[in-house]
Amino acid sequence: MGVLTRNAKRNRLSGEGVYKMRMITALFLPFIITTMLIELTPGPNMAWLALTSATQGKRSGFAAVAGIATGLAILALASAMGLAALAARSPFAFSLLRYAGAAYLLWLAWQTWVGEQEVATGEIDTTAMAAWFRHGLLLNLLNPKAAVFFVTVLPAYIVTNAPIAPQTILLSACYVAIATAMHLVIVALAAQAHGWMTVGNRRNQVRRIFAVLLAMVAIWFLVSTA
Template sequence: MVPLNDWLLFAAAALFVAVTPGPNMVYLLSRSLCQGRRAGVISLLGVVVGFLAHMFAAAVGLTALFMAVPLAYELLKWAGAAYLLYLAWQAVKPGARSPFEAQDLPADPPRKLFLMGFFTNLLNPKIAVFYLSIFPQFVSPAHGSVFAQSVQLGLTQIVVSFCVNLSIVLSAATLALWFARSPRWLAAQRYVMGTVLAALAVRLAMEQRRTA
């Protein structure tokens, strides 16, 4: 299994990725504001199923990759660090868009809400890159089954993201109003997020390759 220190660091990375603006957050916030909490929760369940699809695809792929090309870790390590730096820049760049700028969406039936949440996440490049570039930094054949470690990390990421997004769904109207009235806090939050993501990127780039 993944060592505790690595697991905690991964959970922190998953948290900061979850709170950065992206298609899932914008869609869930917009849906909750336009159609209510129930619609937001149904959409979120679809998002969770999309996460499961990403997780199993990454777990199977990483297992095959570590068995066939152990040195691929180095390439994925730098890809992961670059991705975190990209997210850090997205958080602090001039004119960065707040995820609390909701879109106007029409009312949809429950089945469509679920499917929209599923496909929004399944086709979300932010999540795909996260699974493919960040996972390998915390997986090592020396700690047992690569597949089992990937599932452990995937479930951690899903739980973290679910909690963040559920909080957004349940308090969408309050959050949108509060952030609209607190632009300075929102700007400060972006810079704190960017700093932490950049620090994680540096830490991952300095990590030594793990061997069996």
């Protein structure tokens, strides 16, 4: 009788495990589709990467993508620790991130206008690559939309009666991978215009246009995160 009870209990637990796995699998594909649709929607990251790659070249764009990917990974970790939820649900913290992100974009626009972010030709040194990585990292950390994704969208695709940590890690990794892949495509396409933009007298004109467009992206950032 005891053996039958243990077997029944084991079968029940096994059945629950299969059910949970099916639930997780059923939610995974919709999450991937949702993530792709969100990333295909034009936003400040996309616009900034396109401008950077077209004016600074694909190496700078790739460094910026690495910074953005690192920022997303940090936000995923912060979400797991509850920090992203605090930022997304606190009006003050959310506004602080919005204005800090816009201010950083405006600062980059001013640097570009006065010539401190010259359009580079030829080899780009390690210092320049580190700078573009830092810009991508900071812009993404100061983007409240990314924090909101990890707080409001991602939890909707987690099965609550199954271990949450492995699901969170898997979905977060998938989101970072999809976003990074799309950002790399944007960089590769936008960089095709780099050669034309940096020939002769076009360089200074492109720098000024880039500065104005960056300022417009800053305003777009504020509007899109309102």
